[in-house]
Amino acid sequence: DAKTTQPPSMDCAEGRAANLPCNHSTISGNEYVYWYRQIHSQGPQYIIHGLKNNETNEMASLIITEDRKSSTLILPHATLRDTAVYYCIVRAGYTGTASKLTFGTGTRLQVTL
C-alpha cells in the first residue's frame, strides 16, 4: 500500500469547515483513498473512501486531485464532537478478500469554541 503524509495537528473553529490534507504521491491505479477517525478512547470509525471522483456522504466530502497524488477531507461544519485523530489510508481495492488497513500517525484535529 502507498504511504501517506498528513500534518500532525490542526485547529478549527466550531461551525467552520475543517479541511484535512493528505499526500499520497506513490498511489497506484487500483488503490483507493480511505479516511477513518478515532475519537479519544474509542475504536477508529470509517468516514469515507474514493478512487478518483470526489465523494460526499452525510459525514464529509472527499476531494481527490486529478493526478490522485493528494486528497482533502472536508468536514463542512465542524463541531466539538469532531475533535479526533483523522487517518488517511491508501489501500488496494476489492480483490475478493478483505485486506488490512495500514494506519499512519494521522492528523489530530482540535475543534474549538
Next chain:
Amino acid sequence: GAGVSQSPRYKVAKRGQDVALRCDPISGHVSLFWYQQALGQGPEFLTYFQNEAQLDKSGLPSDRFFAERPEGSVSTLKIQRTQQEDSAVYLCASSSSGKDFYEQYFGPGTRLTVT
C-alpha cells in the same frame, strides 16, 4: 444494531502472565481483524480471519501471540508470558462481504497494561 464488542475493556497483568482478549464481531461478518495500538501511535495490523480461517498473521510480533476464531464468529487473542512492551490497546474490527465490504467496524478496544 449491536456493534463490535470486546472484553475485558481493561486488563492489568503482571509480567509473565498469560492473557486472553475476546472479540465479538457484528453478527454475520465474515472478516475479522486484530490491531495493536501503542500510546500515541496509529493502530498496527496483527492478524486477519475470513470465517474460521486465519489468512494472514504476518503482523503478530512474536510466537507469544496467538489468535483463533474456531467457529467463524467470536475470536480470542492470547498473549503468553506477557512483557512490558505488550502494553497497548488491542482493537478488533469486522467487515462483511456485502455492500459495506470496504468498511471495517471497530470495537472499543482492550487496554492491556503489563506491570
